[in-house]
Amino acid sequence: MDPVKIIVTKPTGEEQGNLTDSAKVDVDIGDKCDFEIEIDSSEWNEERYGYGCRFFVPDTEYGGIIKGIKSASKTEKLTLSGYTWRGMLIYKIVEPPAGQDHLILSGDINEIITQLVGESFGSLFVVTSSKTGIEVSNWKVDRYVTLYDAIQKILDQYDYRLDIKYIQPSGLDYGYVKLEAVPIKDYSEELEYSQESKADITVEDYRAGVNHLVCVGEGENQDRTVLHLYVQEDGNIGKNQYYYGADEIAAVYDYSSADREKLEEGGIKRLQELQNHKKCDINIEDIDLELGDIVAGYDEITDTEVKKPIIQKIFKVEKGEATVDYKMKGDD
Incomplete structure (x- = not known):
């Protein structure tokens, strides 16, 4: 990526110039939705890096408000942390x-x-x-x-x-x-990242996921609401069991306050998270993708293809050089 400009502000939003060149920046978008900025203790300035101060990369999502400050005397480093803008919506x-x-x-x-x-x-x-x-x-x-x-x-x-x-x-x-x-933009037809494209990719085809979820909701003992959900051959979720014996992998989903409708809704969402999946991590430099955009990744060694939305971006800056890692996850 080109050199990136990171600006810091007062808690009221007035800009105070660029973040120090020595800073190490790690911003998570899509998972924890938080950030850490490490600076030398000698560069500490409460007006620039104190509680409530903002940092941002103009016209991007990379930014947030400083809510945590940790000082380590051994390394003479300060770590500034907080939630990103997206993270603030979560709370x-x-x-x-x-x-x-x-x-x-x-x-x-x-x-x-x-x-x-x-x-x-x-x-x-x-x-x-x-x-x-x-x-x-x-x-x-x-x-x-x-x-x-x-x-x-x-x-x-x-x-x-x-x-x-x-x-x-x-x-x-x-x-x-x-x-x-x-x-949402679908780039999968025009962009398929693989070893051949010289992109840094990691593809995982995970087949040890849960395929039978026992959902337990409101009630006590024999009166407790119980619902069984099963992954089908095509990856969809239904009420009929498909995997048996050694192929069955079961788990419990406890939602003690839920009626049957809420229990089923929550159980489906949970089983989708636990079932078999394909996952692809890509480090690329030729395009700026956003959460939700669809791309394809292909591993030539295992002949595994993943075509799914971007679910996480990790933005890092060290010694003035910026990188972005993208994570995709699929279940087909």
Whole structure:
């Protein structure tokens, strides 16, 4: 990648110049959604790197707010940490309005995201006023879910993804985080990364996953709700057992407060996480992919192909050089 510019700000958002060149940066997008920045103790400056200060790469998702500071006297290093912008969405909860079972929303997808975000972050987060052209009527938001999950569920329904960028508006001393629903891009036909393409790839075909999930919900003893879910031959999940004997791999999913409907919904999601999967990690330099975009990876040695969305990005900077690792995961 080209040399990257990382800017730091005061807690109020006023820019204070670039991050020190000696810094080591590690930003996770899609999994833990957090960051660590390591700097020399001699370069510590509370106004630049204190609690509440921001860092960002302009017009990208790489950034966040410093919430943790760790000092190590042996190495003479300071580690600054916190959640990324996406991570901050994970730590807000959407509740139903008082006296109602669910929050019900209607409008363009971006309008619905605007309503979900509301004033949760003050003026720091701004949802675009642009329209997707997709009108949604009476969208029922799940009860007590994270703000991120509430947004992601409606995006998944329409094959959209959440685009996050830190914007530096002209004429203002401080910037903001822009959120926007945009269509997922499928690069798999034009881009297949393999050893031949000289991309650094790791492909895993994992076949020791759980294929029988015993789901236990509300109730006590014999009255407890019990549901059995099974992975089918094609990888889908159903109620009829396909794998037997040594091929059966079982596990328990305990959701003690759930009725049968919620138990099945949660159990399906959990079994999808535990079942057989193909996984591909790619380090590439010729394109900037986003979470949700679809690419293909191929391992020539094992003749294994993975065609799936990007589910994680790891952005690192060391000695001024930036790298991005992409992770894909599949179950077919």
